[in-house]
Amino acid sequence: MRESVDIAVIGGGQAGLAASHELTSRGAEHVVLERDRIAETWRNRWDSFCLVLPNWSLRLPGHPYDGDDPDGFMPRDELVAYLERYAASFDAPVQESVEVTGLQPSPSGWTVETSNGALEARAVIIATGAFQRTFHPPGWDSLPPSIVQVDIGGYHSPQSLPPGKVLVIGSGQSGCQIAEELTLAGREVFLACGRSPWLPRRVGGRDIYWWATETGFMDTPLTALADPVERLGANPQLSGHDGGHDMHFRTLDALGVTLLGHFTGADDLTAYFAPDLRASIAFGDQAFQSFANLIRDYSEKRGISVDGLDPPPAWDHDGPESLDLSGFGAVVVASGYRPDYRWMELPETLDPLGFPIQNASGNGVLPGLHFLGVHFLRTRKSALLPGVGEDASVVVQRAVDHLGR
Numbered sequence: 034m035r036e037s038v039d040i041a042v043i044g045g046g047q048a049g050l051a052a053s054h055e056l057t058s059r060g061a062e063h064v065v066l067e068r069d070r071i072a073e074t075w076r077n078r079w080d081s082f083c084l085v086l087p088n089w090s091l092r093l094p095g096h097p098y099d100g101d102d103p104d105g106f107m108p109r110d111e112l113v114a115y116l117e118r119y120a121a122s123f124d125a126p127v128q129e130s131v132e133v134t135g136l137q138p139s140p141s142g143w144t145v146e147t148s149n150g151a152l153e154a155r156a157v158i159i160a161t162g163a164f165q166r167t168f169h170p171p172g173w174d175s176l177p178p179s180i181v182q183v184d185i186g187g188y189h190s191p192q193s194l195p196p197g198k199v200l201v202i203g204s205g206q207s208g209c210q211i212a213e214e215l216t217l218a219g220r221e222v223f224l225a226c227g228r229s230p231w232l233p234r235r236v237g238g239r240d241i242y243w244w245a246t247e248t249g250f251m252d253t254p255l256t257a258l259a260d261p262v263e264r265l266g267a268n269p270q271l272s273g274h275d276g277g278h279d280m281h282f283r284t285l286d287a288l289g290v291t292l293l294g295h296f297t298g299a300d301d302l303t304a305y306f307a308p309d310l311r312a313s314i315a316f317g318d319q320a321f322q323s324f325a326n327l328i329r330d331y332s333e334k335r336g337i338s339v340d341g342l343d344p345p346p347a348w349d350h351d352g353p354e355s356l357d358l359s360g361f362g363a364v365v366v367a368s369g370y371r372p373d374y375r376w377m378e379l380p381e382t383l384d385p386l387g388f389p390i391q392n393a394s395g396n397g398v399l400p401g402l403h404f405l406g407v408h409f410l411r412t413r414k415s416a417l418l419p420g421v422g423e424d425a426s427v428v429v430q431r432a433v434d435h436l437g438r
Contacts, residue, residue, distance in 0.1 A: 038064050040432055041145050041154035043133050045071045047093060047116060047418055048160035048406025051425035053125040054094045061433050065125055066147060068132035072116040074162055075109060080190045081214060083108040083273045085206060087240050090419040093119055094426065104240070106273025136377045142401050156401040156432045159377075159389070163408040163416035164370030170202060172298030172305075173366060179302075181363040185211075188365050191218035197362025198222070200304065202296045204229045204313070205267035208367030209280055213272065216288050223356060224285060225296040225306055226313045227368075229267040230320030231281035236328060237339035240277065242419075248327040251420065255409040261386060264409050267369065270317070282314050283345060293352040302358045310351040318345060372407075403432050 040056060042049045045067025056063045070076065089103035096119045100107075107115065120127055128149075135146035142155035167184045176182055181195050185207050188194075191214060201212045204226040212224045232241045245251050258264070272280035286292055294307040325342040332339050372387040382398050384390050389404045391397050397404060405428045406416050414420025 036151075037141070037153040038062055039154070039436060040064075040156045040158060041066060041143070041152060042158045042160055043136075043145070044160035044162065044406070045069075045120075045127050045129065046074055046160065046162055046406065047072075048162070048416070048421050048425070049158075050116060050120050050125055050127075051094050051422050052158050052160055052405050052429055053120075053127070054096075054123055055425045055429035056433075057123050057125070058095070059429065059433055061429075061436075063126065064152075065127040066131045066133055066145070066152075067127055067129050068148075070129050071120055071127060072113045075112050075116070077186055078109050079185075079188050079211070080109070081274070084112065084418075085268075085271045085273045086242050086417065086419060087273075087277070090242055090246075091115070092419050092422055094422040096122060106277055134376060136379065138399060156403065156435050158403045158405055158428060158432055159374070160405040161374075162406060164372055166371045166373035167366075168369045168371045169366060170296055170368045172296060173202070173368075175299045176304070176364055177299060177302055177358060180358060180361050183363060183365055185365070185367050188367075191215050191220055194220075194365075195362035197360055200225065200356070200358070200361060200364045201367055202364065203227065203367035203369060204270070204282070205367065205369055206270060206272075208365075209270050209285060210272055210274070211365055211367060212285055212290050213274075213280060213288065216285075216290055221291075222289075223291045223293060225293045226282065226310055226352075227267065227295050228313050228316040229270055230324075231270040231317045232321060232324055233341055234271060234277045234279050236341050237332075237337065241271070244324075244328050244331070246419075248331045250324070250327060251412065251414040251417075253413040254411065258409070261384070261388075264388065265369070265371070265386065269320070282317065282348075291352065293356065294354070299358070304356045304358055306352060306354050306356070308351045308354055311348055314348040318348075321345070401432075401435050403428050 040061055040063040042052050042065040045065050049065050053065050083106045088098045088105050088107050091098040132148040137144045141153050143157045145152040145154055198221040199215050200223045201208050202225040212222050216222045236244055270281040272278050292310055294309045297305045297307055382389055389397055391404055406421055408416045411424050415424050
């Protein structure tokens with residue numbers, strides 16, 4: 034590895050590549066350090082994974098969606114290929130299989146400790162993803178070891194799990210999609226539900242993401258949240274499979290999935306759940322109604338007539354509070370992720386939730402330290418393929434300005 038560089042970008046996913054594109058366009062010397070391969074996080078998704086956002090929404094700098102199915106939802110392997118083409122299109126200086134293990138201020142800027150030795154950089158852009166660490170719910174370690182337990186990253190397909198019933202813990206996008214896939218494959222599935230919003234796939238003949246963009250919902254800044262902890266909330270329940278369709282608690286119930294309250298723990302072969310299924314469904318319904326009101330307001334101002342926004346039928350029961358795990362082949366834990374920047378060993382740069390402390394331009398609290406691809410870095414879409422490019426332009430310009438270029 035070279036001994037010094039103007040700017041080191043840490044992470045070779047969409048955020049790191051977007052930063053590299055913007056640095057290249059400005060003629061800024063830089064290197065992108067990736068501990069595995071380009072788009073490794075996407076490579077590790079389950080076999081049938083596809084995007085929930087429509088293809089037309091992919092807007093990386095200099096490389097908007099270039100396929101022939103703009104209204105489709107890109108599957109995993111196509112997305113990896115898309116990001117590889119993107120890197121090749123401007124000859125991104127990516128060094129794969131280089132793990133960053135530490136980061137410390139130095140007289141010249143920053144010392145980046147890596148598996149290939151130390152690198153001096155005048156500025157650093159950390160683009161390691163929106164979330165890096167799997168979250169395990171309280172009581173997870175009480176599950177019986179006789180039943181196979183896998184995180185989202187360890188789930189590949191229904192065939193990859195042992196035979197038998199399956200308990201899925203977590204009801205965000207991933208948990209619901211996995212529960213749906215397992216049920217369609219003939220497995221008996223039980224879903225431990227939390228508070229997750231849901232949205233219809235389409236309203237008025239348009240994809241819901243079109244409405245989210247046009248109403249300004251995706252431009253919501255962090256300061257608009259009632260509580261910063263809302264950053265850790267689940268993404269809306271949706272699916273991009275089979276051309277995109279509705280997927281939420283009611284569709285899963287109709288499919289035959291047994292819905293439960295949130296998981297509280299286990300005692301030998303008995304798992305326990307809170308009596309809060311109705312409350313969780315009510316939470317999702319309220320999120321839908323709030324978004325429906327945004328659509329109504331937008332439509333009225335523009336004289337657009339829309340339907341499909343009627344409230345869903347009331348849900349009037351909770352699920353069982355205990356479950357005999359005899360006959361279960363696996364438990365899939367899909368309770369989400371948390372940020373993890375502990376490798377930096379710079380606790381003063383993180384807030385109580387573990388997110389980097391930064392201003393609206395992506396500057397960290399220490400000179401020359403910048404972040405990109407962070408959830409709500411600038412807006413709700415900051416970590417997403419449609420939004421990371423906008424942030425990259427701002428963050429890179431600030432990094433370049435820091436160098437006095």
